[in-house]
Amino acid sequence: MPGPAPLSAVTGLPVVAMVGGGQLARMTHQAAVALGQSLRVLSAGPDESAAQVTGDVRIGAHDDLAALLDLAEGATVVTFDHEHVPTDHLHALERAGHRVAPGPAALVHAQDKLVLREALAAAGEPQPAWARVSTVHGVTAFADEVGWPVVLKTPRGGYDGKGVFVVHGPDEVADLLERHGVLLAEERVGMVRELSAQVARSPFGQVAVWPVVETVQRDGVCAEVIAPAPDLAEERAALAQELAVRIADRLGVVGMLAVELFETADGVLVNELAMRPHNSGHWTIEGSRTSQFEQHLRAVLDYPLGSTAMTVPVAVMANVLGGAASEPEWTGPGLDERIHHLMAHWPDVKLHWYGKAQRPGRKLGHLTALGDDLAEVRARAVAAARYLADGVVDPAFAFAEEH
Amino acid sequence: MPGPAPLSAVTGLPVVAMVGGGQLARMTHQAAVALGQSLRVLSAGPDESAAQVTGDVRIGAHDDLAALLDLAEGATVVTFDHEHVPTDHLHALERAGHRVAPGPAALVHAQDKLVLREALAAAGEPQPAWARVSTVHGVTAFADEVGWPVVLKTPRGGYDGKGVFVVHGPDEVADLLERHGVLLAEERVGMVRELSAQVARSPFGQVAVWPVVETVQRDGVCAEVIAPAPDLAEERAALAQELAVRIADRLGVVGMLAVELFETADGVLVNELAMRPHNSGHWTIEGSRTSQFEQHLRAVLDYPLGSTAMTVPVAVMANVLGGAASEPEWTGPGLDERIHHLMAHWPDVKLHWYGKAQRPGRKLGHLTALGDDLAEVRARAVAAARYLADGVVDPAFAFAEEH
Known part of the structure; x- marks a missing residue:
């Protein structure tokens, strides 16, 4: 477990470090200011949305462990404006004594759609019919149950409609599997x-x-x-x-x-x-x-x-x-x-x-x-x-x- | 008159520069972030309230013309979180082609209480009875009209009750006049x-x-x-x-x-x-x-x-x-x-x-x-x-x- 949480020597208040310099970090900084704080951000470049407006900007990549460790040093807690930090790096931050919120065991459910489907199934929570697929046969067997079209999703890395494919028959499947390996297949939900x-x-x-x-x-x-x-x-x-x-x-x-x-x-x-x-x-x-x-x-x-x-x-x-x-x-x-x-x-x-x-x-x-x-x-x-x-x-x- | 207002090359939006790094600048920065901007501040030190939370911080004094000119360079407009910038410097900024808001002719009414009293009198606006005083006799003559106690104020530099003196008779006056020279005398208003x-x-x-x-x-x-x-x-x-x-x-x-x-x-x-x-x-x-x-x-x-x-x-x-x-x-x-x-x-x-x-x-x-x-x-x-x-x-x- 981490020791006492570090506080800013100037203000006596927490220092929150956020991985990612996008608009979510930008707006989190606005909120931090009211709480007497200033968000520290790890941004890919100086012109990113949050990097423009906060003072403590570290330029670096979210998948560079050294950059993450530097960001975490002296911060009360490390958090995220996206889900793309590798799980191993999150564990490494924790091992180095840093607080990470959400922790890797929770965050993986927002990072990996297959992990999420499995967890929700184990918990008996309502979700679309789904299957883990890695072969055309797997997809057609799933489609036999739920009907075409089937929704195929990359387990990781998708957002804003990226990494989501609606396929209407088996011949649209092979290419996707070849490109992505394992996919999550979901029924197309008749939603309101x-x-x-x-x-x-x-x-x-x-x-x-x-x-x-x-x-x-x-x-x-x-x-x-x-x-x-x-x-x-x-x-x-x-x-x-x-x-x-x-x-x-x-x-x-x-x-x-x-x-x-x-x-x-x-x-x-x-x-x-x-x-x-x-x-x-x-x-x-x-x-x-x-x-x-x-x-x-x-x-x-x-x-x-x-x-x-x-x-x-x-x-x-x-x-x-x-x-x-x-x-x-x-x-x-x-x-x-x-x-x-x-x-x-x-x-x-x-x-x-x-x-x-x-x-x-x-x-x-x-x-x-x-x-x-x-x-x-x-x-x-x-x-x-x-x-x-x-x-x-x-x-x-x-x-x-x-x- | 200034030419076209400069805009940020990164965002295409205005850059507002504020003289002073206090809480007013800090909260103005929060508002600037929502408008797509980032406040540029001139702060006396890096730990001041606004300097902690914004990226574009210039360390310098509000009465240093070189610091003010540097602040104004490339900014759309220069504004203030206090009233203490010397009027001559404001004119110098304008002469150098910078927009200053409020302008010096307006701002002096917030800087100098005697100038304000004169302007309000000329406009016929309601205000306490007042006099410009520089001698004990001047104060007692004013007190003969409005009664003791009289409120004496330094024309410039007061805030939060500083530079305001309630005097109950002539023997409290000489010291203040010696220290401050010209003062503004006001009746003590029977206020609700x-x-x-x-x-x-x-x-x-x-x-x-x-x-x-x-x-x-x-x-x-x-x-x-x-x-x-x-x-x-x-x-x-x-x-x-x-x-x-x-x-x-x-x-x-x-x-x-x-x-x-x-x-x-x-x-x-x-x-x-x-x-x-x-x-x-x-x-x-x-x-x-x-x-x-x-x-x-x-x-x-x-x-x-x-x-x-x-x-x-x-x-x-x-x-x-x-x-x-x-x-x-x-x-x-x-x-x-x-x-x-x-x-x-x-x-x-x-x-x-x-x-x-x-x-x-x-x-x-x-x-x-x-x-x-x-x-x-x-x-x-x-x-x-x-x-x-x-x-x-x-x-x-x-x-x-x-x-």
Whole structure:
């Protein structure tokens, strides 16, 4: 076991080190500042999203053990803005006396979809029919049970729809197996929609749960998050929350856990897990008394958790993915000018811009709209995001050029 | 006039440079991160509040012109977390082609109380009776009109009750005049309480106004801020807001303006001005749709201003001043442990800790409580702040040791 947790000599407060310099680390840093801290980040380069905004930046790779050990030195705890650190390195950090949260035994369930499927099966939790496949025969045998198409997933490394393949017959399978070796095969679930249940758990065992949200995907990427999930039966919401708490407890999660769910006619099935702040929780910055970023810090530090009460009846988050305005041939208003127009037109929509270079398809930022009326709040968030991404003015929100 | 405003080559967005590395810069940085920016700060040392948490830190003095010019180079605009930059240096920055917000002609009214009194007199705005005094005779002549005691203030450099002297007769005056030369003499106002009216103003001339708040002082230092000011007549609140807007317009303020007011039986009188985010506006981080820190950035960048709607019926901010727990002989729970207990007991009180070394009397952080019921919200904020500052558990909030 590690000794007493190191604290900053300047502030007398913890130093949290985060592996990864993306927008999740960036927003975690904002939360750390309020808690008297400053996030230390391991970033692949100085221009990454979090590296731009925090003082203690270590440039290095998340799979370089020396860089990880340097990051951990003097930090109270090491945590993550992604799942890509090799498990062996996490064990090595622990052996060197560093606190790692979530620990490797928990985190592997967010890293490896096959490990997750096995754990959920052992626990009897609801999930799609699945099989571990390494041969075409294996896939066709599975398809004989669940029918085509079958969803094939790389066990590790996938995100935002990458590493996910919908195959409609055996002849689409061989290439994938040759490229990836072992795959996870899943039934294609006849789902109504996708939900996300987020909880935080501390080493002490305290758990805090947010309202279940609906996540709206476009092309496999999260486009919108609606909190709370509209028209979700109270009983089903409670079941989803209890499921998330059970998983957090059973796996020994420390920090944030997002349980991504398929909602079907009959209930919910676990799709996958993230053990960090997650896109489905960005709405909590304004929409909940405690944001997922602050809560992640509280949890990994074993601070008591904050209130998850919503601050408004409805919060809708819309991602801004690089669109027409990120194309090289774009001749419309530049980013700074678009932000001017956005602010003029929607003075109560909250902007979170990640400071990245604009590229088509890239998650560049997000917007949160808040209010009472779901349809109105959602239309506002989506129109604002579309304007920022594509420079397209929704006719319902047409506005004069203010400048 | 300056040429086109420089933007960051990495992000395509503005770079705001702030003179001063205190908590106001620290919290402005948090707001800048959401807008895709990172605050550049000029800090007296690397351990100052803002210097700990942002990447682009220049170490230097606010009265060193070379340091100011270096700070301004490549920045879109230069702004301030205090009023202490010499006016000549501000003019020099402008002459070198840099944008300065607020500009020197406006800022001098927050720097020099005599200049403010003259400007308000010329504008016919309500203020205490006052006189410019440099002799004992001048003070006694003024006291003949308004009665003793008289309040003497140093025109420049005072804050948090420093540079303010209540004198009860002529024999207390000579020493002060010898030490300070010219002073501002003011009647001691028979006030009911102190209020603050905050507005933001952009170069375009847009103005945004928050609800008028009550500021509760202890020993000349702000202890609590209650938003909105309880039982303030609607008409009087509107008059105070209009007064703040008129002052912002007339002086050409760019950025945040706090108009500190004395409320008397008959109305309001202007006490002094701050042209930057101000302690009386910290409640806006959670209590308003747009915080004063985001609004200051929007204003100095000539972005359209954000909504100032309150997010809750009542917000109370309590400052945490270094108290018993900051004394060298303190043997109770350390800061990190006190934060644990604070979070356990008040899971919905929001902490803002400035990362400073603890010293008695120093502003170390603040807490914000939110809700519907004024008495309950206020009791919660004050008890939480008292626990953090003094380690004293209010009997009304007695709690078991959770750890």
